[in-house]
Amino acid sequence: MKKAQSQLDHKIKKYLDQLFAGVGESQELHEQKEELFTNLKEKIADYQAQGMDESSSFKEAIISMGDLSSLVEDLRKVGEKTKQFPTLSPTATRIANAGIIIGVLMTLFGGFTIALLSFKDLKWGESFAPGIFSVFGVSIFTYGFLLKGTSKRPGMKQMRAILYATSAGLILFSLYTAILINLKTGEMAPSIASMMVFFLAGIGLWLTLFLTEPNQRKNSY
Amino acid sequence: MSPTISTDLIRGHTTTIILNILRQGDSYGYEIYKKILALSGNQYELKEATLYTAFRRLEKEACIESYWGDETQGGRRKYYRITAKGKERYQHSKREWNFAKEILDRLIQGGLEDEEGSKSTGS
Structure with missing residues (x-):
């Protein structure tokens, strides 16, 4: 039965x-x-x-x-x-959330340290150094944010999010070095020269990613 | 041959019929189907396919809500319950029906001469 x-x-x-x-x-x-x-x-x-x-x-x-x-x-x-909008696995969600939190905290840490140092000693060249924390912070935040996705945009593949984060990091790093060199030496030429390298790398990477964005997605659904 | 109700005639009333069943108590798919059949005196069968589509629509419109029963044998049943909005919708449809019923009866069976001609034909 x-x-x-x-x-x-x-x-x-x-x-x-x-x-x-x-x-x-x-x-x-x-x-x-x-x-x-x-x-x-x-x-x-x-x-x-x-x-x-x-x-x-x-x-x-x-x-x-x-x-x-x-x-x-x-x-x-x-x-x-x-x-x-495929739902993220719990692990991916945790990684993305951690990225967003750590990214924001690092960015703020960099900002606060700059403010703190600029009051301690008046030399801007030295007090700006911790800006590197903000550069990494924004980069990590970008990674977490892209990985997580929003209600309008599905979360990105891990590799793609890393590359986007790298390009954001490179562009910010180029600005960071430019400002730092300018503050230390007071000259424009070397600061632009050093900025150029990272900036071009960052923009190049970003353009590549942007142009290879999987747009077919729209058609396939 | 006994007359049947055409699908065209009943289509607009499917939701009202379901709401009428649920108004009298929570129920689930197959039971609602049987209740409708019984209510019609076995004269009308509302297909389950039509019912499930209607449940989805009514739930989306917040006229009914659903919950799972706690049966352990043979799988859980999905019960439906009428909401305040559903009761309102039912009352509204019922008024509409009572109005339409009379007019339709006149339109289908009545003749203009019957009305005013009652004097002439009456004699």
């Missing part, structure tokens, strides 16, 4: 899987299947109680449900919406 029961369960599940084949996963789909499963099972049991055998009760129960295509279509749309 128990065995026959689980065989029927399997049959209903298989039918529902086939019915919703190709529909994107979603919590709603999962619940809809469970709802249909329970109700179908009860209906089959009713038919069996009227003296029908199992296989014809199964067939009859399914036929008598009517045309489920608009329900399937409805859930297909839900599945597509969910697919567009």
